[in-house]
Amino acid sequence: MTLFEVSDLHVEFAVHGGSVQAVRGASFSVNEGETLAIVGESGCGKTVSVQSVMGLIQTPPGRITRGTAKLRGQDILGGRAANGREIRGTDIAMIFQDPMSSLNPTMTVGAQIAEPLIVHKGYSHRKAMRRAQELLEMTLIPDAASRIKEYPFEFSGGMLQRSMIAMAIACEPSVLIADEPTTALDVTIQSQILDLMVDLQRTNNMAIVLITHDLGVVARMANDVAVMYAGEVVEQGSVDDIFYRSAHPYTLGLKSAMPTNQQGAVQSLAPIAGAPPDLFDVPPGCGYYSRCPYAMEVCEATPPKVFDVDRAHQSRCWLHHNDCPLDVTEIYRS
Amino acid sequence: MNQPLIDIRNLTKHFDRGRLKIHAVDNVSLSIGTGEIVGLVGESGSGKSTLGRTLLGLDRKTAGEILFKGSKLPTVYRTSDFHRYARSMQMIFQDPYSSLNPRMTVGEIIGEALRLHSDLNKEDIAHRIEEWLVKVGLNVDQLGRYPHEFSGGQRQRIGIARALILEPEFVVCDEPISALDVSIQAQVVDLLGDLKRSLGLTLLFIAHDLSMVRYVSDRMAVMYLGSLVEIGHSDRVFFDPKHPYTELLIGSNPEPDPNRERSRQRTPSIGEIPSQLDIPSGCRFANRCPHAMDVCRHVSPALRIVNNVDDERLIACHLYE
Numbered sequence: 330m331t332l333f334e335v336s337d338l339h340v341e342f343a344v345h346g347g348s349v350q351a352v353r354g355a356s357f358s359v360n361e362g363e364t365l366a367i368v369g370e371s372g373c374g375k376t377v378s379v380q381s382v383m384g385l386i387q388t389p390p391g392r393i394t395r396g397t398a399k400l401r402g403q404d405i406l407g408g409r410a411a412n413g414r415e416i417r418g419t420d421i422a423m424i425f426q427d428p429m430s431s432l433n434p435t436m437t438v439g440a441q442i443a444e445p446l447i448v449h450k451g452y453s454h455r456k457a458m459r460r461a462q463e464l465l466e467m468t469l470i471p472d473a474a475s476r477i478k479e480y481p482f483e484f485s486g487g488m489l490q491r492s493m494i495a496m497a498i499a500c501e502p503s504v505l506i507a508d509e510p511t512t513a514l515d516v517t518i519q520s521q522i523l524d525l526m527v528d529l530q531r532t533n534n535m536a537i538v539l540i541t542h543d544l545g546v547v548a549r550m551a552n553d554v555a556v557m558y559a560g561e562v563v564e565q566g567s568v569d570d571i572f573y574r575s576a577h578p579y580t581l582g583l584k585s586a587m588p589t590n591q592q593g594a595v596q597s598l599a600p601i602a603g604a605p606p607d608l609f610d611v612p613p614g615c616g617y618y619s620r621c622p623y624a625m626e627v628c629e630a631t632p633p634k635v636f637d638v639d640r641a642h643q644s645r646c647w648l649h650h651n652d653c654p655l656d657v658t659e660i661y662r663s
Numbered sequence: 664m665n666q667p668l669i670d671i672r673n674l675t676k677h678f679d680r681g682r683l684k685i686h687a688v689d690n691v692s693l694s695i696g697t698g699e700i701v702g703l704v705g706e707s708g709s710g711k712s713t714l715g716r717t718l719l720g721l722d723r724k725t726a727g728e729i730l731f732k733g734s735k736l737p738t739v740y741r742t743s744d745f746h747r748y749a750r751s752m753q754m755i756f757q758d759p760y761s762s763l764n765p766r767m768t769v770g771e772i773i774g775e776a777l778r779l780h781s782d783l784n785k786e787d788i789a790h791r792i793e794e795w796l797v798k799v800g801l802n803v804d805q806l807g808r809y810p811h812e813f814s815g816g817q818r819q820r821i822g823i824a825r826a827l828i829l830e831p832e833f834v835v836c837d838e839p840i841s842a843l844d845v846s847i848q849a850q851v852v853d854l855l856g857d858l859k860r861s862l863g864l865t866l867l868f869i870a871h872d873l874s875m876v877r878y879v880s881d882r883m884a885v886m887y888l889g890s891l892v893e894i895g896h897s898d899r900v901f902f903d904p905k906h907p908y909t910e911l912l913i914g915s916n917p918e919p920d921p922n923r924e925r926s927r928q929r930t931p932s933i934g935e936i937p938s939q940l941d942i943p944s945g946c947r948f949a950n951r952c953p954h955a956m957d958v959c960r961h962v963s964p965a966l967r968i969v970n971n972v973d974d975e976r977l978i979a980c981h982l983y984e
Binding site: 371520601 | 706707814816844845846847848849850852853871873874875877878898901902911912914915916917918919920921922923924929931932935936
């Protein structure tokens with residue numbers, strides 16, 4: 330069942346002399362108990378999409394110009410929905426990339442975990458602190474009873490990320506948005522945090538929206554994947570669709586830029602030439618046109634439509650148009 | 664093996680913090696052959712960067728010695744020593760934002776080494792700067808720009824041009840790609856590979872992305888809490904790790920392949936790297952090791968060749984004694 334659904338989201342930032350179209354019609358959804366991964370390079374709008382939905386972008390300059398975000402069918406975006414604030418932080422929670430700078434250095438870790446319980450659930454301070462200790466135990470921080478009285482600087486990076494997860498799950502959210510939760514951590518600690526997220530997902534039947542640029546993490550965690558480029562979702566499908574039946578040149582590009590570790594196989598990495606387009610001056614056609622090895626005439630001037638490659642697998646690319654002169658199966662076979 | 668270009672013998676680096684000592688690098692020996700790329704991996708806090716910096720004299724070594732082409736490098740670097748060795752040894756830094764002087768133009772940054780260390784005239788220097796700018800994939804008309812006008816990937820390439828313009832024999836790359844996007848990482852890695860082939864570069868490639876290190880390097884050295892625990896041919900170490908710490912690292916490294924991720928046996932990762940202030944006696948990895956025995960907590964294992972593995976694999980573990 331679709332639990333959380335963002336559709337046709339447009340976000341722009343006013344800058345001197347115009348605006349930056351950071352998100353240009355992104356749509357994605359996640360089912361109960363499942364994980365959606367949003368992947369793409371930096372600057373392609375992954376973080377802005379979820380932060381704007383959570384009400385975390387500064388307004389002005391940032392502004393949602395169009396689109397909806399629905400939790401169980403109910404719109405949560407500000408203005409139109411008075412209850413947005415109650416939903417965000419309780420039913421939808423978020424963890425951030427850099428645990429060191431996302432926690433308040435002047436508050437004890439316990440008090441920070443207790444805060445959402447006091448604010449959203451009306452717990453007494455004492456009850457909230459007791460719950461904070463339980464939450465730290467759930468996230469496998471050793472010696473939780475004394476740790477809740479410590480400050481963030483006394484924690485390691487891995488423990489801070491665990492505390493942030495504890496804080497996020499304090500109000501038992503049904504959706505957890507994780508923005509690059511393990512990028513700042515070592516692989517061993519990353520593995521521990523990912524395991525923890527999977528365990529919590531199983532016990533609470535929580536949906537996870539995982540933002541990452543690491544295709545390895547995607548392969549390990551995701552049920553579904555949305556690939557973002559230049560503020561748009563360019564390909565969307567199940568994790569197997571994206572990895573084994575890629576249907577967008579950008580997805581192919583990302584895959585061949587990464588080493589795969591097949592034993593015995595000799596692989597050469599193929600960088601994607603060029604850079605993502607400037608979203609202050611959005612190109613008229615496909616955002617990937619300037620870097621795409623298969624670019625055609627139509628791609629320069631006309632933005633591609635979304636084509637169904639398969640049931641539940643879409644690609645925003647003219648290669649899938651019936652009249653396309655190139656042989657798509659040939660391109661995607663490799 | 665013929666004479667190594669770099670021969671590190673029992674290198675130790677401690678930082679003093681009042682009465683406490685940070686054991687950043689402890690008794691590390693490693694030799695790097697001419698034209699070889701050695702990848703150095705390990706968690707943060709394992710001493711990789713300190714080893715790289717100490718190698719080039721940016722940090723003063725506490726004990727041990729480093730031989731460059733058979734001759735000993737100074738214990739304390741004076742200005743004249745830096746002048747002498749800058750032509751043969753260079754470093755590419757991790758952070759492309761803080762390692763470029765914001766008040767210098769790109770041309771000045773790249774050309775500074777030539778002005779200091781070569782007797783070329785102005786015109787030749789200008790010519791060489793342009794040549795390198797193109798080599799690392801930048802435009803000649805960007806010469807007069809300042810670092811803030813470039814993206815992270817471009818800055819990293821400026822750092823590479825600055826390090827390589829003197830055509831050094833040995834370069835320490837300290838996490839040259841970890842600040843970059845996937846598509847740009849491949850560009851930088853390919854560039855380093857090309858330059859290695861055309862200039863015969865020898866590299867110490869420090870990184871924490873194991874897949875990338877396997878792809879780039881000939882040999883892989885695994886470091887934990889200041890000491891080396893395993894060294895060997897990259898592919899063999901990656902696909903057949905022997906030391907429990909190497910197993911843990913490689914087992915934690917996610918593969919971009921859903922089927923393999925689903926079918927994978929995962930060794931649970933336990934605990935975190937201890938503080939360098941308080942090094943455990945015996946094997947440093949014993950408190951996180953799933954196979955720890957009694958002897959591991961008391962006797963520190965030596966790094967040595969192990970029978971029945973392969974003849975260039977060095978492992979520091981009691982399981983193989």
